[in-house]
Amino acid sequence: MDRLIAAVEAAQNPSVVGLDPTDALVPQQVIDSFAQEVAEEVEDPSEIPAAQRAVAYFEFNRTIIDAISDVVAVVKPQIAMYEALGPAGVDVYAMTCEYARSQGLYVLGDIKRGDIGSTAAAYAGHLRGIGEGEAHTDPWHEDAITVNPYLGSDGIEPFVEAAKEADKDIFALVRTSNPSSAQIQELELTDGSKLYERVADLVEEWGADTIGSHGYSRVGAVVGATHPEQGRQLRKRMPHTFFLVPGYGAQGGSGADVAGMFDKNGSGAIVNSSRGIIGAWRKSESYSTELDAGQALEVVAQSARQAAMNMRDDLRTFVY
Amino acid sequence: MDRLIAAVEAAQNPSVVGLDPTDALVPQQVIDSFAQEVAEEVEDPSEIPAAQRAVAYFEFNRTIIDAISDVVAVVKPQIAMYEALGPAGVDVYAMTCEYARSQGLYVLGDIKRGDIGSTAAAYAGHLRGIGEGEAHTDPWHEDAITVNPYLGSDGIEPFVEAAKEADKDIFALVRTSNPSSAQIQELELTDGSKLYERVADLVEEWGADTIGSHGYSRVGAVVGATHPEQGRQLRKRMPHTFFLVPGYGAQGGSGADVAGMFDKNGSGAIVNSSRGIIGAWRKSESYSTELDAGQALEVVAQSARQAAMNMRDDLRTFVY
Numbered sequence: 001m002d003r004l005i006a007a008v009e010a011a012q013n014p015s016v017v018g019l020d021p022t023d024a025l026v027p028q029q030v031i032d033s034f035a036q037e038v039a040e041e042v043e044d045p046s047e048i049p050a051a052q053r054a055v056a057y058f059e060f061n062r063t064i065i066d067a068i069s070d071v072v073a074v075v076k077p078q079i080a081m082y083e084a085l086g087p088a089g090v091d092v093y094a095m096t097c098e099y100a101r102s103q104g105l106y107v108l109g110d111i112k113r114g115d116i117g118s119t120a121a122a123y124a125g126h127l128r129g130i131g132e133g134e135a136h137t138d139p140w141h142e143d144a145i146t147v148n149p150y151l152g153s154d155g156i157e158p159f160v161e162a163a164k165e166a167d168k169d170i171f172a173l174v175r176t177s178n179p180s181s182a183q184i185q186e187l188e189l190t191d192g193s194k195l196y197e198r199v200a201d202l203v204e205e206w207g208a209d210t211i212g213s214h215g216y217s218r219v220g221a222v223v224g225a226t227h228p229e230q231g232r233q234l235r236k237r238m239p240h241t242f243f244l245v246p247g248y249g250a251q252g253g254s255g256a257d258v259a260g261m262f263d264k265n266g267s268g269a270i271v272n273s274s275r276g277i278i279g280a281w282r283k284s285e286s287y288s289t290e291l292d293a294g295q296a297l298e299v300v301a302q303s304a305r306q307a308a309m310n311m312r313d314d315l316r317t318f319v320y
Numbered sequence: 321m322d323r324l325i326a327a328v329e330a331a332q333n334p335s336v337v338g339l340d341p342t343d344a345l346v347p348q349q350v351i352d353s354f355a356q357e358v359a360e361e362v363e364d365p366s367e368i369p370a371a372q373r374a375v376a377y378f379e380f381n382r383t384i385i386d387a388i389s390d391v392v393a394v395v396k397p398q399i400a401m402y403e404a405l406g407p408a409g410v411d412v413y414a415m416t417c418e419y420a421r422s423q424g425l426y427v428l429g430d431i432k433r434g435d436i437g438s439t440a441a442a443y444a445g446h447l448r449g450i451g452e453g454e455a456h457t458d459p460w461h462e463d464a465i466t467v468n469p470y471l472g473s474d475g476i477e478p479f480v481e482a483a484k485e486a487d488k489d490i491f492a493l494v495r496t497s498n499p500s501s502a503q504i505q506e507l508e509l510t511d512g513s514k515l516y517e518r519v520a521d522l523v524e525e526w527g528a529d530t531i532g533s534h535g536y537s538r539v540g541a542v543v544g545a546t547h548p549e550q551g552r553q554l555r556k557r558m559p560h561t562f563f564l565v566p567g568y569g570a571q572g573g574s575g576a577d578v579a580g581m582f583d584k585n586g587s588g589a590i591v592n593s594s595r596g597i598i599g600a601w602r603k604s605e606s607y608s609t610e611l612d613a614g615q616a617l618e619v620v621a622q623s624a625r626q627a628a629m630n631m632r633d634d635l636r637t638f639v640y
Contacts, residue, residue: 048455049456083445116498116501137369139370152498184471
């Protein structure tokens, strides 16, 4: 986790901007502006909705990245939003990761993969890339990915191995931010602990051989901002585990809620906001449906930058 | 689950062929045969390893599909094997699904997705497609997908909704086939049940509104062949839940092991084999490294077809 921690320290900002474009978060005129270009390029009209969004989402992402890359150190594209467009969207996911990296950002791919060992080894290509020597390439351009622990150790170890080889990181789901996450994650075990606590202990184990110079392993944990007290307890229970904290902002988590997930040095966690940053233009007085695509993207950029600075300042108040 | 059940009944075969190509399962001369074509097409030599495998894997898959489409009713491409190649592989995943469907097969996309509600809604595009009316398209070409239950109900409901709308199905992980799956799935809860049993009960609930004419809901369960006794118990515990049973063949499960996962009518489950079918050529006396790519694919086809018929006959012995 050393590369991530260094990047966050350099920015003095533990924020993560979630790059999760949807039709509701990308101004309509931006999507519309690609209608003609796309209509001329596709072979079949049924490809238009996906192709048009694919180019619009990339343009939107590039605008956000350019607006926030000197404010935050980390972005987290959520691959689901891209898969919603089909394979054309997956291309844009990878292009977004590549562009974010080219702008000096640490790219945390929120892909939540998990499977049996031999299959997890294939998914670990996200970290390892493909080919050897001069022919090696890294088609996903991710610095870290999220993984799902439900299959146990042999579904996680291939990711840990790949992370070590490629100097990258993974984040395993422990306590997610969504309302019904308690259904499974808070089930009480016969020893009195909760399921997510057992998963937390496994996560500490999975990372034990990969502890870096800052005291954190390559195996992080996802702990939702919507569970401040559990997060505080987990911080103590998992001393070598760096946290990715989603759920700040639109999902209800505040700076005060996440403060307990940091260590005494103000490190140990990064906090994600998606809609609160990339959708900030929707609350801007400068935005109107009369704007053209370029003007709308200017409002997107200004609003995202301001929201990212506000989030940074909020977190600095509570964390540092 | 009615479409799936009808297809399986028509074939009198509950087998699923896993389309999980890897370098070990695709004859080297098939991969090599695309070297020149790919080298001429890519912009950057570093793209060659992925691009070459992408075309080779598709050719391999098409060979398998043509060889088995009158023997089995269902194929299950594992998206991890394609993601290992980067976005170029994801294109081939979707092309494989499309081709399999065009040959009349039911396509179960093994993607094991799962996330919070708003994100799961985006992943549900795998089932729902994109666009409305004439502009609607289904870029993934899947009839069903696998999903991960760790996030609880609100991470599953968007998939159930999409399945209902699109007349498709989902399969949630309950008891996976891998060795360390017990670490989490068999944790004992304070009420004396195991975690996977609680997940099983949730799966029954999630499907309750979607029970079709054969008595099974649109929400199936993944139950590994490597747990025959637990599978037998789950069959009773989950009367409206259709099972996808991985782990037959290469992972050690036999026809006898899976028999208890079927209902008294010989329905209620499908059984997957991947390596045992698509890698059967490796045990064929007709194969040698001296064969050219076309000859090697002929051996692949013959071996896969024979292995699929053997599996069908094995399952018929124990199930019907």
